[in-house]
Amino acid sequence: MKIGFASDHAGYDLKERLKAWAIAQGHEAVDFGTDGPASVDYPDFAHRAATAKEKWERLVLVCGSGIGISIAANRHAGIRCALVTSHEHAQLARQHNDANAIAFGQRLTDPLQAESYLKTFLETPFENGRHQGRVDKIEII
DSSP states (O other): EEEEEOOOGHHHHHHHHHHHHHTTTOOOEEEEOOOSSSSOOHHHHHHHHHHGGGGGGGEEEEESSSHHHHHHHSSSOOOEEEESSSHHHHHHHHHHHHEEEEEEEETOOOOHHHHHHHHHHHHOOOOOTHHHOOOHHHHHO
């Protein structure tokens, strides 16, 4: 799977770790920045990744809390980003919401857990059915 990655400075280390994990699992990584720990603004990197949907199948976003970058990404049509803090979040984001992006907070998420949540997110299919109509409504709001 082709996975996009983006973060601000507060999420840089976890972004790099998750990117390395994804590559080790056989996925292709597309990095939208940032490229280091120097202070930057998360909306810039959320925007860069969200407007390049044709370059990825799933998107991983990281900032300090995960909140800001997920909000910024969800402002874009076609992005359904879930801030994930558990396996249940990762699974339900895919099953019920057909989330195509996942967000983490580097300051709040253990790196090993983040890898595990990402694995769940990537392996869980969308259930369609009754959920499809709800997902369709997200695009017209």
